[in-house]
Amino acid sequence: MLMVVSPAKDLDANPISLQLATTMPALLAEANELANICKKLSPAELGSLMHISDKLAGLNAARFSQWHQDYAADEGKAALFMFNGDVYQGLDAASLSTTQLQYAQNHLRILSGLYGVLRPLDLMLPYRLEMGTRLANAAGGDLYAFWQEQITDNLNTQLAELHTDVLLNLASQEYFKAVKTKSLRARVITPVFKDFKNGQYKIISFFAKKARGLMARYIIEQQITDPKAITDFNLAGYHYSKDDSTADKPVFLRRQAE
Template identity: 50%
Template structure:
């Protein structure tokens, strides 16, 4: 089983990174092409293009200007330890043991607007470039056009290398759209996580994102290989809801809890 997840807007390197055998992003040439384009934008243009505040626009203008290769452990950080946010809070890679990183490198892929398709231990530098970004001028007009078939082809190679025909989709719709589902050489399993309140089941974004990270951790640490094995997922009080589930869209529910 191979897993795909989304990146995060928030990035923060760990206080002390463990000793790991890091790798280089496989689409670094394409990343450089995008960076060259982004470096030509002013902070104001970045803010308008990305719909972000002046402070965030200035921060990312500086990031783009400072972005440089080659990536080393001095100027870059493994992706799985750099991304923060709800999904990565659930994943909690900071507490991984070496065997967990080894398993994740084989089993987990992170979709990225700038880096394409990352392995967990691929070195990256800080950025913000959401997959749904539309460029104000020039071609291609958006990142879906830029990446085209490349990510799907590489994912298929990874599936073949892992000798699996199962893809666990724990990415957001925005990022999964960068792949071509009909061309993926695997059955796609897309779990949903819902909160029960008054007899109704609702998807609450904050909780669902964290649950995706929790399930990613569960699959990696428990060597999950089949859709049936996923039904054993029970972290944070989630349980498999047979009535709401289908073979390719398992649903996990729990009693509603307040945020905070």
């Protein structure tokens, strides 16, 4: 089983020490193409394009200005440790064992607006480029036009290498839209996480993101290969609800949000 998750806006670029060897992104040449487009934009243009503050626009303009494709290990950081948002708080990569990190390297992929697809131990530079950004490029008017075929081909290659036809979608809608599902040689399973609030169960973004990370961690810890086994997921108070689920959309409920 192959998993995909979204990246995070919040980054932690502080260096870490890893016992495992890092790798380089498979689609680095394509990332370089996008970075070179962004290099030509002023801070004001980046701010308008990404709908971010002047401060963030200046920071990311500086990042793109310094971008180069052949960056070294001491310039980058493993993706699983660079991203620091809600999903990654649930995943808690720092507490994974070396064996678990190696399993994640083989079974987990991070979708990215700049890098397309990242493995957990792929070295990346800090950046800001959301998948929904309407950045004009040679393939079209946005990043979906640029990435859809390449991301899908990359995932199909990994599915074949794992000898699996199941992809567990733990990514947001914004990012999973970058996958051309009709061309994906896999059954897609998308877990749904709901918390009880104001008398009903509903998806609460903050909790759902963290729950996706928790499920990714659960699968990494248990080394789950049978998708039926994910219904045993019970971390942080969630439980599987058979009555609310379908085969490809298992629903997990939690009575009290934490």
